[in-house]
Amino acid sequence: xxxxxxxxxxxxxxxxxxVDSMVMLNLLKASGADIIAINxxxxxxxxxxxxxxxxxxxxxxxxxxxxxxxxxxxxxxxVEQNMSVELAARTLRYEIFDKLLKxxxxxxxxxxxxxxxxxxxVLMRIFRGTGIKGLRGIVDREGYVHPMLNFTKQxxxxxxxxxxxxxxxxATNFDSEYTRNYIRHEIIPHxxxxxxxxxxxxxxxxxxxxxxxxYMMSEAVEADIQGDSASLPIEVLSMHPALAKKTLAETxxxxxxxxxxxxxxxxxxxxxxxxxxxxxxxxPYGYDAYKAYDKLCIVKRVEGSYYESIFDPxxxxxxxxxxxxxxxxxxxxxxxxxxxxxxxxxxxxxxxKEGDKFKRYxxxxxxxxxxxxxxxxxxYMRDKLLLIAKxxxxxxxxxxEISDELKIDETTTKKYLINIGETN
Numbered sequence: 047x048x049x050x051x052x053x054x055x056x057x058x059x060x061x062x063x064x065v066d067s068m069v070m071l072n073l074l075k076a077s078g079a080d081i082i083a084i085n086x087x088x089x090x091x092x093x094x095x096x097x098x099x100x101x102x103x104x105x106x107x108x109x110x111x112x113x114x115x116x117x118x119x120x121x122x123x124x125v126e127q128n129m130s131v132e133l134a135a136r137t138l139r140y141e142i143f144d145k146l147l148k149x150x151x152x153x154x155x156x157x158x159x160x161x162x163x164x165x166x167x168v169l170m171r172i173f174r175g176t177g178i179k180g181l182r183g184i185v186d187r188e189g190y191v192h193p194m195l196n197f198t199k200q201x202x203x204x205x206x207x208x209x210x211x212x213x214x215x216x217a218t219n220f221d222s223e224y225t226r227n228y229i230r231h232e233i234i235p236h237x238x239x240x241x242x243x244x245x246x247x248x249x250x251x252x253x254x255x256x257x258x259x260x261y262m263m264s265e266a267v268e269a270d271i272q273g274d275s276a277s278l279p280i281e282v283l284s285m286h287p288a289l290a291k292k293t294l295a296e297t298x299x300x301x302x303x304x305x306x307x308x309x310x311x312x313x314x315x316x317x318x319x320x321x322x323x324x325x326x327x328x329x330p331y332g333y334d335a336y337k338a339y340d341k342l343c344i345v346k347r348v349e350g351s352y353y354e355s356i357f358d359p360x361x362x363x364x365x366x367x368x369x370x371x372x373x374x375x376x377x378x379x380x381x382x383x384x385x386x387x388x389x390x391x392x393x394x395x396x397x398x399k400e401g402d403k404f405k406r407y408x409x410x411x412x413x414x415x416x417x418x419x420x421x422x423x424x425x426y427m428r429d430k431l432l433l434i435a436k437x438x439x440x441x442x443x444x445x446x447e448i449s450d451e452l453k454i455d456e457t458t459t460k461k462y463l464i465n466i467g468e469t470n
Contacts, residue, residue: 047069047197048077049070055079055153055154057081058114058151059083059084060158061084062085062098063099068213069202072209073193082112082113083102084142085103086116086118090131098214103115120135121134143190156191158194160197161196161197166234169233170226173229181252185256267282267293269296269344271297277338279340280341280342282342283319290316294315297344301344307329311329315327324337326355327356332346334353352396353396357394357434359386365397370395370467374460377461378454383454383463384448384453385454387460393434393435395444397431402415404439414440423446431444
């Protein structure tokens, strides 16, 4: 086994004490690379974890390798941030790595992921739902390299044995409560028994996905980004859907909207191409997108400002501290269930405005303002409401009441429920 590295770089080697990272450390040292070991004790395995960190420090001392050691509280951070311990450990780990890169302590950081890790990553992303970008699996990126990706776990173990490289076994690697371990120990063995060469096939798939992703990025239209806003030619929405979505997703990523952007958001953005001028949709992270003549504009929403978005029964609408969705239902909840077929074409979800009229369920038509006074809606709450409306006619005050026009009757075939949540 041999690792080829770019000369002249100070390489930070992430070393946990496990066989993968210990072999990588050994190979990089043997290559003559300028290295510095980085060990992070995550606070997950108690005394055993501390023992492993001490093992790494002692090994580096014996072999005259500079070592930077850190301790973090992953379980505590997981509780504080309401996330899994796995994600907490990864977040804290990369905070340290990123700072070392930013402070130019190292030029790149080498991670010991191998071919088996690559296969597990691709499968995990498939199970959770991914696109072409996710199918690439583990890839090098700015500041991070993976020199062991072409080696299997067995090749690494064999090399450690033949070269008498010491290492520590992490007991959590066998705990199938962790998603990756479940895939590793419960799923992959069954697949390999039927398809022995499947790991190589997944590696080819990841490589093909990487090539497609690179091509798509080269063809994507670059948005004009100014601070918290971005604009694109409206023609982008009429490109091939794959390329249009890639352009939109990359624009949103550059604005800081990535993890919560879903397929329905991208579909709604594309639908703006056939919408009237100034039509809007709501996006995650407090952004709105709207059609402005020959441009698609994505802007940061001003808190408390007028909000309007195209009505979509599959959409998610967030305003102030509340979120709203719609779902099919069989039952009826007072003020929350409506006949979807009775929502007029061209309806929008928006905040209230002057001249709004509302026909109360089983009652007469009056101004929305008078209706809200009748139901004793506090003034401060009125500016937090979202409505289903077309022109000045209000068909539903979300979370409060539906209009007589949307009521369920004997002709109703599509009962829909208004769901209310909180954005925080």
